[in-house]
Amino acid sequence: MESLSDRLIWFLERFSRAFKVIAIDSITPFAANMREIELMNFFVGLRRVALRGKLVVTTLHSNILSEKLVTKLVALADSYFKLGFAEIGGRTVRVIGVVKLRGAPGVPESSIAFEVDPSFGVKVVPLALAKA
Structure with a gap:
């Protein structure tokens, strides 16, 4: 019997010409119930779709996976960003860190601190404040 992940990859490979971007948010509940x-085979399938010139974006809570599997998935990915929180100037802000960016010169070590304001949207916290 074919798994749900196999069927999803089949669909994406077959109909990927109709899309430029494929976003799966969040794959966590799906991944939590997979061996x-x-x-790994699911992400290899997503990689095949990406190699056809498609942008494939997935979100996943990495704390549900073994460190060994996270390492393998990061190696397979073109880019890997990690979202977290930090305390800056007495307030909690979100921080997105660039862990891997294929094609970038050297090792990326950049992070961007930001807040989400319902009235204004995403507000980037200045780096001078972030480093204070």
């Missing part, structure tokens, strides 16, 4: 080999 490691199934999840």
Whole structure:
């Protein structure tokens, strides 16, 4: 019997010409119920779709995976960003860190601190304040 992940990859490979961007948010509940080999095969399938010139974006809570599997998935990905929180100037802000960016010269070590304001949208926290 074919798994749900196999069927999803089949669909994406077959109909990917109709899309420029494929976003899956969030894959966490799906991944939590998969064996490691199934999840790895799913990401290999997503990689095949990406190699056809498609932008594939997935979100995943990495704390549900073993460190070994996270390392393998990061190696397979073109880019890997990690979202977290930090205390800056007495307030909690979100921080997105660039862990991996294929094609970028050297090792990326940049982070961007930001807040989400319902009235104004995303507000980037100045780096001078972020480093204070």
